[in-house]
Amino acid sequence: xxxxxxxxxxxxxxxxxxxxxxxxxxxxxxxxxxxxxxxxxxxxxxxxxxxxxxxxxxxxxxxxxxxxxxxxxxxxxxxxxxxxxxxxxxxxxxxxxxxxxxxxxxxxxxxxxxxxxxxxxxxxxxxxxxxxxxxxxxxxxxxxxxxxxxxxxxxxxxxxxxxxxxxxxxxxxxxxxxxxxxxxxxxxxxxxxxxxxxxxxxxxxxxxxxxxxxxxxxxxxxxxxxxxxxxxxxxxxxxxxxxxxxxxxxxxxxxxxxxxxxxxxxxxxxxxxxxxxxxxxxxxxxxxxxxxxxxxxxxxxxxxxxxxxxxxxxxxxxxxxxxxxxxxxxxxxxxxxxxxxxxxxxxxxxxxxxxxxxxxxxxxxxxxxxxxxxxxxxxxxxxxxxxxxxxxxxxxxxxxxxxxxxxxxxxxxxxxxxxxxxxxxxxxxxxxxxxxxxxxxxxxxxxxxxxxxxxxxxxxxxxxxxxxxx
Amino acid sequence: xxxxxxxxxxxxxxxxxxxxxxxxxxxxxxxxxxxxxxxxxxxxxxxxxxxxxxxxxxxxxxxxxxxxxxxxxxxxxxxxxxxxxxxxxxxxxxxxxxxxxxxxxxxxxxxxxxxxxxxxxxxxxxxxxxxxxxxxxxxxxxxxxxxxxxxxxxxxxxxxxxxxxxxxxxxxxxxxxxxxxxxxxxxxxxxxxxxxxxxxxxxxxxxxxxxxxxxxxx
Numbered sequence: 022x023x024x025x026x027x028x029x030x031x032x033x034x035x036x037x038x039x040x041x042x043x044x045x046x047x048x049x050x051x052x053x054x055x056x057x058x059x060x061x062x063x064x065x066x067x068x069x070x071x072x073x074x075x076x077x078x079x080x081x082x083x084x085x086x087x088x089x090x091x092x093x094x095x096x097x098x099x100x101x102x103x104x105x106x107x108x109x110x111x112x113x114x115x116x117x118x119x120x121x122x123x124x125x126x127x128x129x130x131x132x133x134x135x136x137x138x139x140x141x142x143x144x145x146x147x148x149x150x151x152x153x154x155x156x157x158x159x160x161x162x163x164x165x166x167x168x169x170x171x172x173x174x175x176x177x178x179x180x181x182x183x184x185x186x187x188x189x190x191x192x193x194x195x196x197x198x199x200x201x202x203x204x205x206x207x208x209x210x211x212x213x214x215x216x217x218x219x220x221x222x223x224x225x226x227x228x229x230x231x232x233x234x235x236x237x238x239x240x241x242x243x244x245x246x247x248x249x250x251x252x253x254x255x256x257x258x259x260x261x262x263x264x265x266x267x268x269x270x271x272x273x274x275x276x277x278x279x280x281x282x283x284x285x286x287x288x289x290x291x292x293x294x295x296x297x298x299x300x301x302x303x304x305x306x307x308x309x310x311x312x313x314x315x316x317x318x319x320x321x322x323x324x325x326x327x328x329x330x331x332x333x334x335x336x337x338x339x340x341x342x343x344x345x346x347x348x349x350x351x352x353x354x355x356x357x358x359x360x361x362x363x364x365x366x367x368x369x370x371x372x373x374x375x376x377x378x379x380x381x382x383x384x385x386x387x388x389x390x391x392x393x394x395x396x397x398x399x400x401x402x403x404x405x406x407x408x409x410x411x412x413x414x415x416x417x418x419x420x421x422x423x424x425x426x427x428x429x430x431x432x433x434x435x436x437x438x439x440x441x442x443x444x445x446x447x448x449x450x451x452x453x454x455x456x457x458x459x460x461x462x463x464x465x466x467x468x469x470x471x472x473x474x475x476x477x478x479x480x481x482x483x484x485x486x487x488x489x490x491x
Numbered sequence: 492x493x494x495x496x497x498x499x500x501x502x503x504x505x506x507x508x509x510x511x512x513x514x515x516x517x518x519x520x521x522x523x524x525x526x527x528x529x530x531x532x533x534x535x536x537x538x539x540x541x542x543x544x545x546x547x548x549x550x551x552x553x554x555x556x557x558x559x560x561x562x563x564x565x566x567x568x569x570x571x572x573x574x575x576x577x578x579x580x581x582x583x584x585x586x587x588x589x590x591x592x593x594x595x596x597x598x599x600x601x602x603x604x605x606x607x608x609x610x611x612x613x614x615x616x617x618x619x620x621x622x623x624x625x626x627x628x629x630x631x632x633x634x635x636x637x638x639x640x641x642x643x644x645x646x647x648x649x650x651x652x653x654x655x656x657x658x659x660x661x662x663x664x665x666x667x668x669x670x671x672x673x674x675x676x677x678x679x680x681x682x683x684x685x686x687x688x689x690x691x692x693x694x695x696x697x698x699x700x701x702x703x704x705x706x707x708x709x
Binding site for chain 1: 681
C-alpha cells in the first residue's frame with residue numbers, strides 16, 4: 022500500500038479508539054441532522070428540489086465549454102481578468118504573480134477549499150506574504166497549523182476549551198483568557214480579523230457558483246467575512262473550479278437554499294453574494310482589480326469518466342460527510358485529503374491518482390446514506406464501487422484474483438463446498454475458547470469485533486429444507 | 492496562459508465526447524427546473540407578505556418595524572441611536588436615508604469615506620432593492636451603500652418600501668437582474684451575521700452586523 026494508504030490505516034485506527042472525540046463528533050452530527058430535517062420539511066418538495074438542482078448542474082456539465090467561454094466573456098466585459106490553470110502549479114503561479122504585480126504584503130482569505138486543494142497557503146507563506154484565514158473555523162485551524170477537519174465545518178472536532186487554548190497560544194498579545202464562552206471567543210477573533218481586512222492589500226476568496234449568463238461569482242457564507250474580504254482590499258482574487266459554472270442567475274433560486282438546507286440545516290445562509298468585476302463607476306467602494314482563476318486540476322479527467330462524471334454536480338454542501346458512518350468514526354483528518362467523506366473518496370482518486378487514493382473507496386460500508394442525502398443526486402456509493410474497480414484494473418492483485426477464482430470454483434462443487442463449510446464452522450467453534458488469549462488465530466478480527474460462532478445448518482441446509490434448489 | 496485556456500477547453504470537449512454509460516443518473520430530467528414547485532410555500536396574496544417577512548426575519552433575530560411615514564421611521568432610529576449610544580453612523584447618500592436620519596446627533600460618515608472610518612461607525616443606514624417574504628431576506632446591491640456599507644457597522648438599518656416585498660427567491664433574483672447589466676455587487680442578506688464554528692453554538696455578529704433592523708415604509 023502506498024504511503025497515504027498506510028497513514029490512513031494508522032490515523033483511522035487511532036481516531037476510532039478515541040471514543041471521547043467520537044462521542045463529541047456524533048453529538049455534533051446529530052444536531053446537524055435535526056436541523057437539516059426541520060429545514061427540509063419546510064420545502065413543498067425537497068425531492069423536486071433535488072431533481073431541479075441536479076438538472077441544472079447536469080446541464081452545466083454538458084454545456085461546460087460554452088458556459089465557461091460565456092462566463093469569461095461576461096467577466097471581461099465587466100473589467101475583470103480571467104486566468105486559466107490546468108493544475109495546482111499553474112494556479113499557485115497565477116496567484117503569486119498577481120500578488121507580486123500588486124506589490125502586496127498582506128492577504129486575507131475567505132473560505133476556499135480550492136485553495137486547500139492547490140496548497141496555496143504554503144506557497145503564500147514561502148513567498149513571504151502575511152496571510153490570514155478569516156472564516157472563524159478556518160482561522161482556528163490556521164492557528165493550529167492543522168488542515169480543516171470537515172470542508173464545511175473546519176473546526177467541528179474542537180471543544181471550546183481547545184479553541185481557547187489555540188487562541189492563547191496563537192494570537193499575539195491575547196495572553197491567558199478567563200473564558201471559553203463561544204461568544205467571547207468569536208469576539209476576540211472578530212477584533213483581530215477586523216484589523217486584518219482593513220490592512221490587507223489583497224483578498225482571496227473561493228466561489229460557490231459562477232454565473233455564465235451575467236459574469237458573477239456567487240459566494241455563500243454566514244459570517245460576513247467573505248463580504249469584507251471581497252469589499253475592502255484593493256484587489257480581489259477568486260479561485261474557482263471549472264465545474265462551478267452554472268447557466269443562469271435564476272438557477273441560484275434553487276441552488277442556494279439547497280446548499281443551505283443540505284449543508285447546515287438553514288433555509289438560506291446569511292449572505293448569498295454576487296461579485297462581478299471590480300468597482301464600477303458610481304460605486305462608492307470595492308476592489309480596483311478583480312481576477313478569477315479558473316482551475317481544472319483533475320476535473321476534466323473526472324468529466325471523461327462515463328460513470329462518475331456526475332460527481333462534478335457536487336455543490337460541496339458536506340451532507341454526505343455528516344451522514345457517513347465511516348466519517349463519524351474516523352473523523353476528517355484520517356482521510357488526508359482536501360475533500361473528506363464519501364465525495365472526497367470518489368473524486369480524490371481521480372484528482373490525485375487512483376493507485377494512491379483508492380484505499381478511501383474501501384473505507385466504506387456501501388450503506389448508501391451518502392447517495393440518499395445528496396441534494397444533487399450523485400450516485401456516490403455506486404461510484405465508490407467504481408473507484409474500487411478502477412483500482413483493481415490499474416493494479417491487479419493476483420492473490421485476490423486467485424482467491425475469488427478458487428471460491429467461484431468451490432461454489433460449483435456443492436459437496437466440496439459443504440465440506441469446507443463444515444470444517445470452517447468446526448474450527449470457529451473449536452477455537453472460541455482462545456478468544457483474548459495468545460495464539461488466537463482470529464485475534465486481529467476479534468480485536469474490534471465479536472466473532473459469533475455459526476449456529477444451525479447454514480444457508481445451504483436451510484434452503485434445501487424449505488424446498489430451495491440449493 | 493492562453494495555452495492553459497485552450498488546453499482546458501479542448502480537454503473538456505474531449506471528455507464530453509465520451510458518452511455517458513447507459514443507466515447512469517437516468518433520473519435526472521432535462522426539463523427547465525421549476526423552483527417554485529419545490530421551495531417552501533408562500534401565499535399568493537401580497538397582503539400576507541409583510542407579516543411572513545417579519546416573522547421569518549425575527550426568527551433569525553432581526554428586527555422589523557412597519558412605520559406609517561418617514562417621521563415615524565426617524566423616531567425609531569433616534570430611539571435605537573439613544574439606546575445603543577451611537578457616536579458615528581454611516582449614511583448612504585439617498586433621500587429617504589437622509590430624511591430618516593435628519594435629527595441624528597451622531598457623527599455622519601458618508602459613502603466613499605475611508606474604510607477605517609466606516610469600520611468605526613456604530614450603525615449604517617441604507618436602502619435595499621427587495622425584501623423576500625419566503626426567507627426573510629433583504630436584497631442589496633452596490634447601489635445600497637456599496638459593498639461594505641451593508642456589512643461593516645455592528646448595526647445595519649435598512650429603510651424599505653412595502654412595494655419592495657416579493658414573495659420568493661425566484662422573484663428576488665428577477666429583481667436583481669431587472670437592471671441589465673446586473674450590478675457588480677449583489678447580496679441576499681438573511682439575518683444578522685452569524686457563526687456556529689465553536690461547538691455549534693450560535694453566535695451573532697461573527698464579522699458583520701450583530702443587529703439587523705428593517706423599517707418598512709408604505
